[in-house]
Amino acid sequence: MNENQPKYQPDTEAIRIQTERTWQMEHSTPMFLTSSFCYDNVEEMRATFADETDFNIYSRFSNPNVDEFVQKVCALEQAEAGYATASGMSAIFASFMALMKAGDHLLSARAIFGSTHTVVTKFLPKWGISYDYFDVTRPETVEALIKPNTKMIFVETPTNPGLDVIDMQFLADIANKHNIILNVDNCFATPVLQKPILAGAHLVTHSATKWMDGQGRVLGGAVVGKKELIKEIYAFCRSTGPSMSPFNAWVLSKSLETLHVRMERHCANALALAKALEKNTQLNWVRYPFLESHPQYAIAIKQMTGGGGIVCFELKGGLEQGKRFLDALKMLTLTANLGDSRSIASHPASTTHAKLTEDERINVGITPGFIRISVGLENIKDILEDIEQALEASKA
Numbered sequence: 361m362n363e364n365q366p367k368y369q370p371d372t373e374a375i376r377i378q379t380e381r382t383w384q385m386e387h388s389t390p391m392f393l394t395s396s397f398c399y400d401n402v403e404e405m406r407a408t409f410a411d412e413t414d415f416n417i418y419s420r421f422s423n424p425n426v427d428e429f430v431q432k433v434c435a436l437e438q439a440e441a442g443y444a445t446a447s448g449m450s451a452i453f454a455s456f457m458a459l460m461k462a463g464d465h466l467l468s469a470r471a472i473f474g475s476t477h478t479v480v481t482k483f484l485p486k487w488g489i490s491y492d493y494f495d496v497t498r499p500e501t502v503e504a505l506i507k508p509n510t511k512m513i514f515v516e517t518p519t520n521p522g523l524d525v526i527d528m529q530f531l532a533d534i535a536n537k538h539n540i541i542l543n544v545d546n547c548f549a550t551p552v553l554q555k556p557i558l559a560g561a562h563l564v565t566h567s568a569t570k571w572m573d574g575q576g577r578v579l580g581g582a583v584v585g586k587k588e589l590i591k592e593i594y595a596f597c598r599s600t601g602p603s604m605s606p607f608n609a610w611v612l613s614k615s616l617e618t619l620h621v622r623m624e625r626h627c628a629n630a631l632a633l634a635k636a637l638e639k640n641t642q643l644n645w646v647r648y649p650f651l652e653s654h655p656q657y658a659i660a661i662k663q664m665t666g667g668g669g670i671v672c673f674e675l676k677g678g679l680e681q682g683k684r685f686l687d688a689l690k691m692l693t694l695t696a697n698l699g700d701s702r703s704i705a706s707h708p709a710s711t712t713h714a715k716l717t718e719d720e721r722i723n724v725g726i727t728p729g730f731i732r733i734s735v736g737l738e739n740i741k742d743i744l745e746d747i748e749q750a751l752e753a754s755k756a
C-alpha cells in the first residue's frame with residue numbers, strides 16, 4: 361500500500377519516482393529479491409509490527425520494488441493509494457472479495473474479460489454474492505438494475521474484444537447517487553489515455569501484463585483508488601497472498617518509464633491501420649474508438665486522449681476466412697496476449713471462444729468473421745502490408 365504526493369507531471373513521475381538510493385549510489389533501482397527485512401533491535405521490530413514505522417516486514421506485505429511500481433501507478437492514475445498483485449485477475453478478485461460479502465450484489469458490464477466473467481458467474485454466487493449484467497451500449501438501463509444490496513459497479517471501457525465505450529462520468533454519477541463503488545478495469549486504455557478516477561471512479565484495476573509491461577514478459581496487476589477502499593484490499597491481500605513478485609515489479613516499474621511514448625506509437629499505428637482498413641473491400645466493418653464511424657465516438661474523444669492499440673474488424677467470409685486469414689499472416693503473431701511491442705492477431709470464434717455456441721458468441725459481439733489486432737510498435741507499413749496480403753490470400 362502506498363500514498364503519494366505527485367511533484368511532477370504524470371509522464372515525468374512514471375520516470376522519476378524511484379526507491380531511495382542505497383549507499384552504493386546506483387542510478388537504476390536494484391532488485392530487492394528478499395522475502396523478509398531486518399531490524400536493528402527488538403524495539404524497532406515491535407514498532408514496525410505495530411504499524412508505528414514505515415519499514416518493510418515481509419514481501420507478501422510490501423517490498424521496495426513493488427512499492428515503486430505502486431507509487432508510479434498511483435501517480436499515473438492520480439489515485440490516493442494502491443496495491444500490486446501477481447496478475448490482473450488477482451487484482452480484480454481482491455477488489456471483489458475485500459469489498460463485498462455474502463448478500464451483496466454486483467452490477468457488471470456483460471462485455472468483460474473472460475476470466476472476470478468466470479469469477480462473476482461461477483465463484484461470486486458460490487460465496488453468496490449475486491450479480492446482474494448490463495449492456496455497455498445501453499447506459500440508460502444501468503440505474504434501473506441497481507438493488508438495495510448493490511455494492512459495486514464493475515466495467516471495462518473500451519471493452520475486450522468489442523471495443524465498446526461507456527461514459528465513465530455518467531456511471532460515476534449513478535454510483536455516487538446510490539452510494540456504490542465504481543470499479544473500472546483500465547487495462548485497455550491505460551492511465552496514459554484515460555484516468556477513470558478523474559471521471560469519478562472509486563477504484564481502478566489493471567492487468568499490468570498487457571500495455572504496462574508492453575513486451576509480453578511478466579504477469580502483474582494493480583488496484584488503486586480511494587485510501588479507505590485500498591486499506592480493505594491491502595488487509596485482504598496481506599493475509600491471502602496474491603502479492604506481486606519483486607522481480608516482476610522491477611520489470612514493470614522500468615516498463616512504466618516508457619509507457620507514455622509507447623502508447624503514443626501504439627495509438628498512431630492503430631489509428632493509421634483502422635483508417636486504411638476502412639477502405640478494404642474484404643471487410644464488413646472496422647471498429648476503433650477514434651474512428652468517426654465508431655458508435656460511441658463522441659464519448660471516446662470526450663474521455664480518452666487516444667484510441668488505444670486494439671483494432672477490430674469483421675471479415676466478409678466468416679469463420680472459414682478467419683482461419684485462412686490467420687494462417688496467411690507472415691509477421692503478426694498468433695498468441696493469446698495483447699499489448700505487446702509486436703503486433704498480434706486473434707480470431708476469437710476459432711480459438712478463445714470456440715467452445716461457446718454461435719449464439720453465445722453473437723451475444724458477446726463475437727461474430728464468425730471477427731478479428732482482433734493488437735497493434736504493435738513495428739513500422740506501420742509492415743503491419744499494414746502483412747494484414748493486407750493476408751486479407752488478399754484469405755479471399756474465398
Ligand SMILES: *Cc1c(COP(=O)(O)O)cnc(C)c1O
Pocket residue numbers: 447448449450473475476516520545547548566567568569570579580581
Ligand atoms: C488480460 C486482462 C485481464 C487479466 O489480467 P491477467 O494479468 O492476465 O491476470 C483483466 N482484464 C482485461 C481487460 C484484460 O485484458
